[in-house]
Amino acid sequence: MNRLLLLSMLFLFSAQSFAQYASVWDQVPSKIKDRKSFKRLEWFYRQRAFPLDTIPLTKYFSEKEKQIAIDKLSLSKTKAQVSWGAIGPKSITSGWPFIWGNFSGRIRGLAVHPVDPNIVYIGAAAGGIWKTTNGGSAWQDLSNQFELLTFGAIAIDPQNPETVFAGTGELLAGWDMNTYSGDGIYKSTNGGSSWTKINQGIGSSTHVAAIAVSPGNSNIILAALASGNWFKGDMANEGIWRSTDGGAAWTKVKTVQDPNDIVFHPTDPNRVYFSSGGGFTTAGFYSSTNAGLNWVQSNTGLPSTPLIVRMQIAIANSAPATLYSYIYTNQTDFTSKAYKSTDNGTSWAQISAEKNLGGSYDGSTWDDQGWYDLALAVKPTDPNFVLFGNIEFHKTTNGSTINVVRNVSGPFSGTTAWDSPMHVDYHKIVFAPSNSNYVYTGCDGGIYKSTNGGTSWSSVNNSISTLQFYRLASHPTNENILLGGAQDNGVFRTTNKGSTSWSFVSTGDGMECFYDYTNPNIVYYSTQNGSFTKSTDGGVNNWSDITPPWDGTPAWTTPFAMHVTDHTILYTASTGFWKSTNSGASWTNISPAAAKKTIVSFNQSKVNPNNFILAAGEYSTIPQIKVSTDGGINWIERTSTIPTPNNYIARVVTDPGNANTVYFVRSGFGAGKVFRSTDLGNSWVNISGNLPDVPCSDLFIDPVNTAYMYVGNDFGVYYTTNSGATWNRLGEGMPYVPVLDFSYFNNGTKRLLRAATHGRSAFEINLNDILTHYCPVIS
Template sequence: MLLSTVLFAAAAYANLTWRSIGPAVSGGRVTSVAGTPQDDQLYYIGSAGGGVWKSANGGATWEPVFEKQPVAAIGAVAIDPTNARIVWAGTGESNPRNDVSYGDGLYKSTDGGRSWRRVGLAGVWSISRIAIDPKDPRHVVVGAFGDPFKDSPDRGVFVTFDGGASWSKSLYVSPSSGASDVAMNPQDPRVVYAGMWHFRRLPWTFTSGGPDDGLYKSTDGGRSWHKLTGNGMPSGLTGRIGLAIAPSRPNRVFALIEAKGGILWRTDDAGNHWAMTSSDTLVDQRPFYFSHIAVDPKNPNHVYAVSEMLAESTDGGRKFKEIAKGVHVDYHAIWIDPTNSKRVMVGEDGGYALTNDLKHWSFSRNLTIGQVYHVGLSDENPYAVCAAFQDNGGFCGPTNSLDSEGILDRHWTDVVGGDGEWTVPDPGNPRYVFADLEDGALTVFDRTTQVSRFIRPYDAYPGSFLGPFDLSVVPYRFNWDSPVAFAPWASSSGRGGGYAGGGGGSVAWFGGNVVFQSSDRGETWAPISPDLTRDVKAHQVPSGGPLAKDVSGAEYSDTILDIEGSPLRRGEIWAGTDDGYVQVTSDASTGSAQLAHWRNVTPPETPEYARIETVAPSPLVPSTTYVVADNHRMGDYAPYIFVTRDGGSTWTKIVNGLPPNQYARTVRPDSRNPYLLYAGTENGLWISFDGGAHWESFKINLPTVSVRDIRIQPQFNDLVIGTHGRDVWVFDDLGSIQQLGNAERAGAMLFAPRTSYEYHDHSNDLGNYTRFAGENPSRGAIIDFYQSAPQRSAPELQILDAAGHLLRTVKGTHKVNGKEEPFIPNKSGINRYVWNFTEDPPLKWYGAAKEEYQGPTAGPLVVPGTYTARIALNGQTLQQSFTVASDPRDSWTQTEYLAGYAYARKYATIYGKIDEALNNLDAMKKSLAAAASSPRATAALRAQVAGAQAQWSDVFAAFTADYHNDEDSIQRSGSLRESVPRTGFAGTQLPPTAAQLDYGRRFDAAYNVAVAKYNAYVASLRPLQAALQQAGLKAVEGAKPVTP
């Protein structure tokens, strides 16, 4: 029985952690880059959804330094030109594409990014630029782009003269126009230029450019402004403006201006007169998304255009050519070292790139800032996760690489290009992955042959000869983010996932404005629904304007966003549209292409035109479905999550505890506890233990990030999330979370461990530590227990085999970062220990020259079978049995496992016996030395002691060569301890070979001789023991026989 109420949940699971698995290979959108001539190894980058990152070693490695702040979207980063420990971060991205995210003002760090303090502009949605006075860093000018979805007074240009203690909004033209860029004269910081830009985004279109836009200039450091018009400036409406001042000739200013009849303008007299120098679209391919320009600090004719491609001009902006080919596309940021103009850093949709000579660019994919739209999971062992990324395609990779170096970029396979949206393994055969990129470009990828095939149901793309931009005249419409799903019902063959058998595939669904169905892996498709959208023709015309159209597909509307079948009712399919409808059918047939009967069951409180991002039928409770509606593109940032418990007839809004101004992105019911829910919002992950009546943060160690998708892998019971800014994260084994209510009421609980697998790790990686390595799950059996309060002494865990034999006792402490920590955690709430499948190690020889030479830290690996975990909590002994299974790649029989284990167990015992003898010999040596030096010892007694000491050396040498350093073994041969057969308790479970068995027999003979020699020596000490007693001296300690 699972109880629905949890009293102190957040504290209860605070000891558990999420793990980041990457991949870094996917890259992610970098919106701002910053370096400094004060330290040529120091760089910062700002990302669209992953916060601020810092490198102190020239980009070899990076660390996130902003992940504990309340927002993750960054628009601008700047380093104080006089003190590199002072860093400014403007939050909220100012490249307002369809996935843009908001900020909450301006932040400042005075300790190199370790800590941050918000210094103002809290109401500003996004910040485009931070300009710091190089002569007086207390003087800072900030460009605030503002909210792209609605009018707001929190936009314009802000200025401070006291380092951020106070601000004034010195340039403001309208509630819909913000600052697109700011440029400060480095020689005379009183001169500042600013571009003002009207931009408004709706779900189905956007407008760029308005009557209040234009270029402004200040000559008093940003206190006052005047608009620059005429004298060569473009007439009529203007849109986004990008600015750059030539540092070596500051009267030369370049302005990228979105306008009719031109792209790049230049003035050589500080703005008094202007001339258009270029109308080449290479310079600014999509003004609303790019519009950045930069000038070489040493050469006023050397200009960089930062657009879809990185381009340069060497003639003052007249002609441009593409450079940095092969890096990535869609550039958004550039920084040039003011003292060395050959050192350049750029930011783009794939991350960042660096050059020190303007010829060779390093494009290191070592940042985990990937912007995931959706994730899909396979049912393999270990299971794969597939994730689709903004402008970085889709990748499939392992959640456990079985590589001791971690989950590396080379473990991921690229399954689709472009803007990846959905990547879902076929549940009937995970060899095949259904993956789509923007605008419904659906493919199926074969992970074995690595061949991809387009399988779009309607093969005519907007903008092509057969597919006009105007969607109102085509039969089918597809969203930028067209959904893929599979029927969850078992077929007659018993296979799950709607498997159709034969040479076909699972029953798949794909969303356009109708639901398409295929049972032959996309060879053929048929609609099984009518148009499920509002079908507003006015929302289907080309987007953009009034200056230029921009029809990438990102604004396509009146389409389906999510599809999911009920796991409990065959034929029940749910669909959510991007224009606010929730639709359901109960009579869909996976065996025919007939239209099903659909009902519009949209929750009454759903805002008109809200995006139905998630429809999630419960896998446990019939007639129960959860829905997320996202209305932020209409300027409404409230969360909307609904539940129906009667198939859509009535709905309840369930948002209590969620931040009121943080829109929801996704929801997922738990697969084992009907009261448990997970929700992703724009800046976090949330959990409910009572069916959505109350929510609380489930962040734990997660960074602040937009959570776009949540999935549960049923076999492993793992929670997997796709984040739009920090890639993919995994929470291993939800069992303790699912049982938390029962545990709280009991006061103490040992949770039933899931089946654990004895995987074999291997690595071909030689340790390239400049790359990112995702975290594998801990190797072993996860053992979770709950206690309402810490025990007076650290708990002790025991592992027993099926016969009740004690194999492992875990207790005591060890050092973690120089601090003694208990092996078994002892905190209130849920504690986790991972048993690594080994028995207790053999006895150590404490007299070894080095700690690492004292002996093995673990005993033999156990064989597959049933085991029991036992722990005493709150005065009661609790135990749970669980299964240890073999590595699924292994083909060994249980007999072979047992043979390998017996060999390992035998020599682990012998190793302990040898160390027992050595510990005894050390004690004897110390006692003999004390007796020899005692003033009470007679000459005769000393002679007896000397004889014993001489024999001691011979016995000691029979057991060990006593190596003191690693390569002593190549200078003198080892003895018995150095020759113990290690096969079996050195990490392998293979049975011994004939040669190993022969070696063991020969070793056994030598061991028996050494033990006999030792025991004879102990026996020979009896007369000496009597003499010592007679002299009133202590007996020889450790003089005990050893049983072979």
């Protein structure tokens, strides 16, 4: 079944009937589906697509354009009285067992100035474009002009280095998977100070995998564009595109599925190469001898095309007939292997007896992430010196024997990936063209630098606010103390909000966290799929495991909360509803059949603590809502009252002033984002008003005035002053970025609302200022 037919089916059939047809998710092998790197992406994107199979990109961009127009009109008519303030983290200071220095969010795009090795541009997965002019000591955010902050490709014109190209969208390459959307290619002619979109001929729905500028003609630019499966772009765009006028106009010169990489010959601008994957018949290596007009596939010595899931390539500038490729194969062992060509890519040979360069914690597992992280680079002055990045870092100094790079002074003496000199999961490696001693790498922990050709590394993540939060918690009395959890960067804390770096607490994907409101020295946090931990010294040390004896697998972001009036009681949920009456020392499943599906959210009424509401059903099932009036023991079905369509329910919330008033917010696309019930779920009213039709993740109701409500969605934060009749974007000081969670701070004198973003760390705003000075709604 081709993908065009599949996409048509997605829009024609309901979720129930859709189950009869092939799903893009079914393309992914079961072994990959079990990996944490896949599960975090599945959680984020499937809830946004459901009940469809892919996210409607056209709808997303139409809503974005409409909102931008409204924002511009609003700002032209009234001056905002309040704005968001960034509170960090700008990086996280790693702790035992890691020796990674400060780390930040995932970096996918990376380019180094052709003359000055201290000028570097990076593209964050969801955090925009950043630039340093001093080798990473400080970074400047260049993203204020962008409508979208997801970047996967950056290229500098080698002849005019003030000209920079940035490609939006983040393609993961394997099985044509992608993360959040792309809206085309941008160009700057002043070193990133300003940008212009250059999409003529391409359109706007794109995921840019790579960009390359000819070393002999600044007007010739090539771009690899892919469609993606989850956030579906324009499939007609897939392939290699070429511009002969500096990006003003584009023509597609090669139709190919899942293109991965592009490399120009350093001295012969007519010779250029690209690679593709996805397991399609078009997968493999291609060369052109006329600057990209025509292409020839050259797969001799490479795995067969159905096995090539992803392929990255690099050229040896000092011996340009030599190329290397790093290939992730769709075999039973799911391995990443290195190949070498010494005849301009005409033929290839595997260069190491080692079958797998995936890297692992124990040397034999975790070897199947080449679809997610795969990178390589050849030293400009030595054709035999190559660096490879996957989960771990590898290198060869003789062009054939490849060894893992670890720090023998690490906590395990260089025997495990915990001894990696940098945060694991590498996405990009670039040597400085003018000084091969300088090399930079982008990974899940941000950006790292070596000044001795890769022998030793240091973090250069200071002042980069690109963390992808899941959840955030505020100290009950001290506004400067916070605790948070983020994607692949664990749990972290600060005692000085806004400081350059927060302190590392735990590895994994950090989820729900909170302080004991009677004794803030007692801190709780969780990581993916319901692993719970408690600290009794404010989160500094002294952590103990308090995970319940689960009878199944709970949700990726497992709900976890403290009783609203009794700090010794904790609650959590899987399909059953769990309770601890001794601060987590033991757990009881007080309602094993609370829901038929996995519970994703619950909330307890502050007015009547016996009242609860829950939402169940992860991203591939019809949602379920239930309520309890006896403290969570018995549950009343409310699913039949949920208004259609059946989007994923991201959060349920109780009203701070009325025990029978409850709310839910939806992810996905379709009518209705925020719903209210005044009879404990018997009936619902859509209070979405003029909210944009994009996924919503959280809702906060101001306890001082419940007519004031705030919703976090994929464009930021929206608020209402009239109980949902009309909404306005609260956007001053915050970019267009998904907001996944709110945290409320109230010490009696100051009331702050914190917003945890998935890509730009965290922000806060003074709620008392909102009550006094709010912008009029522009309709």
